[in-house]
Amino acid sequence: MLSSREEVLKLTNELVEVESIVNTIGEIDMANRLYQLIGSLPYFQKNPSYVIKPVTEHDEIERYNVLALVKGTKEKSNKTVILMGHMDTVGIEDYGKLKDMACFPDELMKALSNEALPNLIKEHLDSGQWHFGRGVLDMKSGVASHFFLLKYYSEHPEKLSGNLVLLAECDEEDSSHGVLSALGDLKGWREEHQLDYLALINSDFVAPRFEGDRNRYIYKGTVGKLLPSFFITGSETHAGSCFEGLDPNYLAAELTRQISYNPDLCDESLGETTVPPVSLKQTDFKPTYTIQTALSAYVYFNFFIHSWSPKDVLIKLKDQAELAFNHALSKLAERHRKYCERSGQHYSELPWKPRVIIYEDMQKLLVDQYGETFLQHMEKFKTKLLLDKTLETRMFAARVVEEEWNWMKDKSPAIIMFYSSLYSPRIEMTGKNEREQNLLKALDGAVEALQPHYPYPIVTRNYFPYVCDMSCVALSDDEEGIRAVTENNPGWGTKHYVNYEAIREINVPVVNIGPYGHDAHNRYERMEILYSTEMVPNLTNEVICRLLGMDSKQTAQLLADETITKG
Known part of the structure; x- marks a missing residue:
């Protein structure tokens, strides 16, 4: 097991403290902060072109994505895994008189402890095993988990066979300008560095499907959304x-x-x-x-x-x-x-x-x-x-x-x-080609390896049930299905446009391994610390290792040793 808890939790707090509400200047602040954090790492100081902060294209407001690339040197390989997560959040008005604390988890939890709370929320708050605040669940802890892995492999590229790309995108909560704009950057890096994108691991939040549901879900593919x-x-x-x-x-x-x-x-x-x-x-x-x-x-x-x-x-x-x-x-x-x-x-x-x-x-x-x-x-x-x-x-x-x-x-x-709006394409992961088969096999192996270290069932399902940016990196629809969207949107080509062919060009298999919690988009938004800061990076790393042909046990021990040494 990787010793990731303290570092992921610390970075989560640091990211949450940047109020990055969608469609506000906070999105720029968030991109600047993450770009600064990545750029300060020695690997990226030596390779400054491997971290970029491109402005979104065809967007009515100014905002940015952050992309970073680590090239492994353990053995020469073009195999590449993309780690994706969004930097924006929904608003904070639902916090009412506590909205000034919404992005400061420690202050918020102290204030909440003085309120009359529903039983489950009070139980979670008093336990010390849950973390509250806007964005801790959706999904800055997911970005922090990805950053944790990117940072380690940037410090030890000799332990990495293949490459990692981090994509931290803006505007997931509204119109997906971020990921749609990033498709061009992913394509550009693929051509420039001869990258072979094997899979994309998203880290959006997961939650119970019904009252009393104890499962922690990992999703293969995602639901599609139409309006x-x-x-x-x-x-x-x-x-x-x-x-x-x-x-x-x-x-x-x-x-x-x-x-x-x-x-x-x-x-x-x-x-x-x-x-x-x-x-x-x-x-x-x-x-x-x-x-x-x-x-x-x-x-x-x-x-x-x-x-x-x-x-x-x-x-x-x-x-x-x-x-x-x-x-x-x-x-x-x-x-x-x-x-x-x-x-x-x-x-x-x-x-x-x-x-x-x-x-x-x-x-x-x-x-x-x-x-x-x-x-x-x-x-x-x-x-x-x-x-x-x-x-x-x-x-x-x-x-x-x-x-x-x-x-x-x-x-x-x-x-x-x-x-009248964006079509977020559905993605079916059925093992219909070799890449999907390899990702599904790696995921099943990762869950089997990590389940003994966690008390609740880790369960895979076929469709992520909420709208997310995974929809913008692969297509299951044929041309006739997409034509029904383009020919029946009155704003197509003027107010609204999506380059679905750019999605088809990337067309990478996807899974979502994300933080677990309750009440995303709610004043009681919270994540379970154990699963979100320990299991998520461990599961993600296990999938990476299996896809890139690395010894995950050896890598895990190196990560643990490195964390203990720094501690």
């Missing part, structure tokens, strides 16, 4: 004559009822099942109060996938939207009939018919009808829309659809389906 979006048009009417129009909010409500929490929309693969979709936004576009119903509404949903492609999801959700539309009209007709009976008014059938359109089909129709006139108008419209820096990608996409809808000759109520 299917629906622009819903109605027929405006005065509220005093409500049956003379069709309220888009009524349709939106039925669409949400049909899709949110629907287990039929869970993607089951390799014995694991995604959580169902849930609505993340539901609104209309009325700017102020009027007595008239809205012209349009907008709904989008979180949608996780394991094996389905973005094209599959469009097809499935079109069916769901048609069911919702039919059900809404059926219920409306029933209510209209009852109202007429009660009020004594003459009943006549309402004119509305179900109408669901996939975005690329609507756009094709408009191009066929109007040609270059339409395309040039939309190009100018998007250019002008881009000037509004407060308009994020999801609302930008909706405004584009709204403008295109104005060109439609048939204005009868409709639901238009599209994607």
Whole structure:
């Protein structure tokens, strides 16, 4: 076992103390601090080009990644393992009056000890075996674990067969600008140094899957995430004559009822099942109060996938939207009939018919009808829309659809389906090629070797269940699946763009060996010290050794001896 606890915990605190909330200047401070720490190591003072701090590309704000390379000299080899972790965190407003202490674990834990806490949280705090603070779990302890291994091998490259690359990326908590930008740097180093990327080990947090779950999970591959979006048009009417129009909010409500929490929309693969979709936004576009119903509404949903492609999801959700539309009209007709009976008014059938359109089909129709006139108008419209820096990608996409809808000759109520944000690709690790087989074998061996040193079960699963940057280093989708994303995002190429081919060029097998804890993104965020500072670096090192053909027991003893000597 590596004696890593004190060093990883100390570095975790040092990184946590840099308030690196996503989309703030703190991300720059964090990159500067990590770059300074790595650059101060003797190996990198002798090889300054082996640590870089590149600015992110195609980003609306200034921020940086940090990459470092250690070349082993035990034997000449191009084999390389990438260690990845993100430097940013979510905000600290949830800490309330304690937010000034959120990034200072010792002060925070002292303050929390004076509060009335839920039983489990108090038990963890009093035990001294858990560490609290913003980012300790998600995921600065993971970055600290990677740094610990990078530092040792930089001090003893003669013990390393092959190479290690550390990628500490920004903007994981929002739009993955960091890792997407770093793809070019990884490719550049691969060509410059003739690196052969065997695997990538991420160190994002892991947590219990259910109450009472004692397992500590390692994940092979990751869940994919889409944001299917629906622009819903109605027929405006005065509220005093409500049956003379069709309220888009009524349709939106039925669409949400049909899709949110629907287990039929869970993607089951390799014995694991995604959580169902849930609505993340539901609104209309009325700017102020009027007595008239809205012209349009907008709904989008979180949608996780394991094996389905973005094209599959469009097809499935079109069916769901048609069911919702039919059900809404059926219920409306029933209510209209009852109202007429009660009020004594003459009943006549309402004119509305179900109408669901996939975005690329609507756009094709408009191009066929109007040609270059339409395309040039939309190009100018998007250019002008881009000037509004407060308009994020999801609302930008909706405004584009709204403008295109104005060109439609048939204005009868409709639901238009599209994607309005980043697609985080799913990654399936099934052993489909030699690299995946080698990584899976190394992982199984690492767990078997380390399990006797830890009291709780270490269990591997197939899909990391949260959105993470592993999605941006490999692709399981074919070109048709990716095309469904690019052709159905109204902001594609202007407000939003991802070079999925750059992901395919890296295409490295991935696993996640991360710190264990509770309440990430919560004021009680905390990690279990034993697993996070001892097991995580040991497991990671074991996988590295097995992949690079090194004697892990010998390496572990050298690491332990070195740590004892320094102590």
